[in-house]
Amino acid sequence: MKKKLILLSVVCMVILAFRAANDSGIKVPANFPKPVYDFSKNPLTPDKVLLGRALFYDPILSRNNQISCSSCHSQFSAFTHVDHALSHGIEDKIGTRNSPALMNLAWQKVFMWDGAVNHLDVQALAPMSNPLEMDENLANVVSKLQATKLYPKLFLNAFGDSVITGEHTLKAISQFMLSLVSSNSKYDSVMRKQAAFNDQEQNGYTLFKKNCASCHKEPLFTNDEFKNNGLPLDTTLNDYGRFGITKNPLDSFKFKVPTLRNIEFSYPYMHDGRFKKLSQVLNHYTAEIHQSQTLSPELHKPIVLTSNEKVDIIAFLLTLSDKSFLFNPQYFYPKEIFSKAAKD
Amino acid sequence: MKNSRTICLLIFIGFCQVALLHAQTIRLSFIPKYGDKAMLLSDSAFKANDSTDLEIAELKFYVSNMQLLKNGEVVFTEGNSFHLLDAKQAQTLQLSMDTKQPITFDELKFDLGIDSSSNVSGAMGGDLDPTKGMYWTWQSGYINFKLEGRSKHCETRNKEYQFHLGGYQSPNSCLQTLRFQVDNPNRIALILNVKAILDKLDLAKTNHIMSPCTEAVMLSQMVANAFKVSKN
Known part of the structure; x- marks a missing residue:
């Protein structure tokens, strides 16, 4: 009998281990839906995530070896370019859009403000090759990485092959980006019944659900769609958003709905960073909507909010801040890897 | 006695034939030409026509989803069938398919370019690795040609x-399916006549x-029409 029990528990352990190995994705927060990303094609492992983290922080990805992903995506600002309406890249060249905050990317179907990128694995190609950002190409990056002492070892650990390929480079960067999960805000604690909103936050939440949540859908605070949110065209940029990709006039002025998680830290706001403060954003939605043919139907009827109500909505938005994400050491600059490599 | 010997011999020959058929390898070569001139590129551009100073410096394209058919029925489908052909690298213009099973066929079918599902599947390796210079960066998608x-x-x-032709989404999908009648040969040569395009x-x-x-779609159709089976 005892023997049978031992055998049974061994079998159970094997089955459990298998399940864990099969999952190989990220831990899905209890209040989140199923991720969009297909982890079976790029199962996460600690070595691959670590390699991706090194690549994310390494300026070797740029033509002059000075600009890294983190140059425009710093952790303390929810991985965006804080304080810059338009992000600047190589040789201080200024781009045409505000760098998007990076989090919960496993739940996104398409990437960039205009949805130009259709899969997270190929996202890094865009900034890497943009002449205003990193101005490099993947083939060069691969040969630069191969020539280092550090990376062939890291690729060997991660992929079992020290010969570096474009596919492995991109998949590793993807793995680090997939690991950027923000799900521990006060809002999340309230949803998990571990905390409660104060009256102001609660009122803000009620107003938010009535006026904002159709596009900024919970729990990710985006519906992952493209919308014209009534911003007048900035004629210094002439950015028509999604139209540039689909060439469909019905997509003019449409941009991807961004998440509002960690919005307190990811200013300035909108695709061109035109608003510095959340109060400006709310004033836009209540008083400055620019009418046009492609305006989102949700904004056809004006949103009416008193100034107190706006303050309450902002109080609610601040409950979306997740300090455990913004200061998570797992996302820090991987000092230990780079300093060890420098000594070698 | 004599009869049984003959029977044995015939059986033996039969076995040999089956074994040979089992090892059937079909070789497919692509021959870029400018009219009648062979057009292998190198570091220096190919000079097509002195009077117009026409030069060709780069010719690269994907062929994929290779199939062989008999009477319209598919008898062989190549696995992991993605090939990047580069007129600067002669070896990339020679493909071989091992059918494993003995087959007879009368038609070759393949796609010029990369199918839409592979275009939305993230980073891939081999000939599909984005380091090959055939993947757009500012917008996702393979350059077919x-x-x-x-x-x-x-x-x-x-x-x-x-000309960088690609696009996997309607109405600008550039993928072209090509079909050629062939008479069960073990070697097939296809000519791509660049002059016919230009x-x-x-x-x-x-x-x-x-x-x-739209122009990319039209040009892709013109490119598809510029392929022909070599009679030699």
Whole structure:
């Protein structure tokens, strides 16, 4: 009998281990839906995530070896370019859009403000090759990485092959980006019944659900769609958003709905960073909507909010801040890897 | 006695034939030409025509989803069938398919370009690795066909023309399916006549196509029509 029990528990352990190995994705927060990303094609492992983290922080990805992903995506600002309406890249060249905050990317179907990128694995190609950002190409990056002492070892650990390929480079960067999960805000604690909103936050939440949540859908605070949110065209940029990709006039002025998680830290706001403060954003939605043919139907009827109500909505938005994400050491600059490599 | 010997011999020959058939390898070569001239590229551009200063500097394209058919029925489908052909690298123009099973066929079918599902599947390796210079970066998607060079008719920088044809989404899907009648040979040679493409273009007007669009679809159809089975 005892023997049978031992055998049974061994079998159970094997089955459990298998399940864990099969999952190989990220831990899905209890209040989140199923991720969009297909982890079976790029199962996460600690070595691959670590390699991706090194690549994310390494300026070797740029033509002059000075600009890294983190140059425009710093952790303390929810991985965006804080304080810059338009992000600047190589040789201080200024781009045409505000760098998007990076989090919960496993739940996104398409990437960039205009949805130009259709899969997270190929996202890094865009900034890497943009002449205003990193101005490099993947083939060069691969040969630069191969020539280092550090990376062939890291690729060997991660992929079992020290010969570096474009596919492995991109998949590793993807793995680090997939690991950027923000799900521990006060809002999340309230949803998990571990905390409660104060009256102001609660009122803000009620107003938010009535006026904002159709596009900024919970729990990710985006519906992952493209919308014209009534911003007048900035004629210094002439950015028509999604139209540039689909060439469909019905997509003019449409941009991807961004998440509002960690919005307190990811200013300035909108695709061109035109608003510095959340109060400006709310004033836009209540008083400055620019009418046009492609305006989102949700904004056809004006949103009416008193100034107190706006303050309450902002109080609610601040409950979306997740300090455990913004200061998570797992996302820090991987000092230990780079300093060890420098000594070698 | 004599009869049984003959029978044994016949059986033996039969076995040999089956074994040979089992090892059937079909070789497929692509021959880029400019009219009648062979067109292998190197670091220096191919000079097509002295009078118009027409040069061809780059010719790269994907063929994929190779199939062999008999009476319209598919008898062989190549696995992991993605090939990047580059006129600068002669070895990439030679493909071979091992059918494993003995087959007879009368038709070759393949796609010029990369199918839509592979275009939305993230980073891939081998010939599909984005380091190969056949993947757009500012917008996701493979370049199915690349043709670059110079012509005195182009009023562009350095008189260059550049055609990067691709796009996997309707209405600008550039993927072309090509079918050729072939008579069960173990060697098939397909000619791509670049002259047939360039002769139909007014390079003064059309000299840059770099994104999915109607012109890219039209040009892709012209490219598809420029392939022919070599009679030799």
